[in-house]
Amino acid sequence: MKLSIVIPTYNVGSYIETTLISLVSQSKVDFEVVIVDDGSTDDTLNIVKEILGKSATFKYKIIEKENGGVSTARNIGLYQSMGKYVMFLDGDDYVSHKLVERIDKFLDDENDVVCWGFNKVDTHQMDITNYFDKYRSNLKTMSGIDTLKYIIKERAMFISVGSAAYRKSTLLKYNIKYTEGCSNGEDQEFTYKFLSKVNHVLFVNEVLSYYVQRIGSISNSYDIKRFDVINAMNRTIYYMEAKGNNKKLIDIANSIKNEFIIGSFLFNFNSCLNFIETGKSMKAKINIIYREIDKYYPKLSNEVLSIMKNYKGNNVKMKIKIRLFLFSPIVYNRLFSLKNFVDK
Structure with missing residues (x-):
C-alpha cells in the first residue's frame, strides 16, 4: 500500500463528515485511513463509524485513546500506519476527490515527500485565499534545503499539515515526529526538520487540499x-x-x-x-x-x-x-x- 492518511479527531462532530466524504469520494481507492480519536466527548466517533462503516471502499482503522493532544494522536497514527507514505489531515479539513489519483504515481520510493497546493476556506467551503494567488506555480522537483529556502527565505511556497505525503521509512530513520504538548507550530517544526534531512521533494502544481478556518480555533x-x-x-x-x-x-x-x-x-x-x-x-x-x-x-x-x-x-x-x-x-x-x- 502506498498511502496512509492519518486523521486525529477531537470533538469535530460538526466537521468530520465533510472530511470523510472527501475521502469516500476519491477517484482512486488504494489507500488507508487511520482515525485516531483523542478522547472526543461529542458524537465524532459515532459519525466516523457510521460513515466509514457504510461507505468506505478503502482500508481503515479507528484508534481510540484518552485525550492527550493532537501531536500525540498524529504520532500514534504514524506508527500504526501501513503505507509507504503517510499524510496528516485534520478532522475539520478536507481534500479534492482526485487527491489520491493525482499523487499516486509520485509515491515511488524516490521522492522523500510529495506536496501540493491548498486553499484556505470558510466553514461553508468558500475560498478565503487561493494558494497560487500567493505562491509560485512553476515548482517541480527540489532538494529539501531548496524547499526550505523557498518556504522560509523566498516565501515562494508553503506546506501545511494536509498538503504533503512523507515517506514513512525516512521519518522513522531520523526519528522525526510531532512534539507532544506543543499546540502551535508543531506542524512546521515537523516539516522543516524532515526537509533538512532529505534530497527529493516533488511539488504537484494543483490545489488538492482545503484548510478550514473556523471560529474558536487557536488561530x-x-x-x-x-x-x-x-x-x-x-x-x-x-x-x-x-x-x-x-x-x-x-x-x-x-x-x-x-x-x-x-x-x-x-x-x-x-x-x-x-x-x-x-x-x-x-x-x-x-x-x-x-x-x-x-x-x-x-x-x-x-x-x-x-x-x-x-x-x-x-x-x-x-x-x-x-x-x-x-x-x-x-x-x-x-x-x-x-x-x-x-x-x-
Whole structure:
C-alpha cells in the first residue's frame, strides 16, 4: 500500500463528515485511513463509524485513546500506519476527490515527500485565499534545503499539515515526529526538520487540499498557547545547527531566527490584542499578554525583543514593523490590522 492518511479527531462532530466524504469520494481507492480519536466527548466517533462503516471502499482503522493532544494522536497514527507514505489531515479539513489519483504515481520510493497546493476556506467551503494567488506555480522537483529556502527565505511556497505525503521509512530513520504538548507550530517544526534531512521533494502544481478556518480555533481566538510556535522554531533552529558543517542549512536557521520568530511573535501578539476581551484599555491588554507570556514562557519576551533590537536582516518591511512595535505596540496594532498583518 502506498498511502496512509492519518486523521486525529477531537470533538469535530460538526466537521468530520465533510472530511470523510472527501475521502469516500476519491477517484482512486488504494489507500488507508487511520482515525485516531483523542478522547472526543461529542458524537465524532459515532459519525466516523457510521460513515466509514457504510461507505468506505478503502482500508481503515479507528484508534481510540484518552485525550492527550493532537501531536500525540498524529504520532500514534504514524506508527500504526501501513503505507509507504503517510499524510496528516485534520478532522475539520478536507481534500479534492482526485487527491489520491493525482499523487499516486509520485509515491515511488524516490521522492522523500510529495506536496501540493491548498486553499484556505470558510466553514461553508468558500475560498478565503487561493494558494497560487500567493505562491509560485512553476515548482517541480527540489532538494529539501531548496524547499526550505523557498518556504522560509523566498516565501515562494508553503506546506501545511494536509498538503504533503512523507515517506514513512525516512521519518522513522531520523526519528522525526510531532512534539507532544506543543499546540502551535508543531506542524512546521515537523516539516522543516524532515526537509533538512532529505534530497527529493516533488511539488504537484494543483490545489488538492482545503484548510478550514473556523471560529474558536487557536488561530481565530485568544490563546496564549499561540506562542508555542516560538519554542517550536527554536527547537528547529537547534536541530539544523546541530549539523554544524552545512552552511546553507545554517543560513536557513538564521533566517528562521531573524524573520520567522520575529514575524510569528509580532503576529501572535497582535492577534491576541485583537481577540482579547473588550472593555479593557489597550495598555491593560498589552500588560495581560506580557504577564501570560512570562508565566507560560519565561524569558521568551526578552529573548525575542533582543532579537528584534539586534535585527540585521534586509527585509525593509520587517525593519519597519520592528521599529513600530519597539516604539509602541499600541501604535503597531493600530497601523497593522489582523487581516493585513498575516505574513507567512
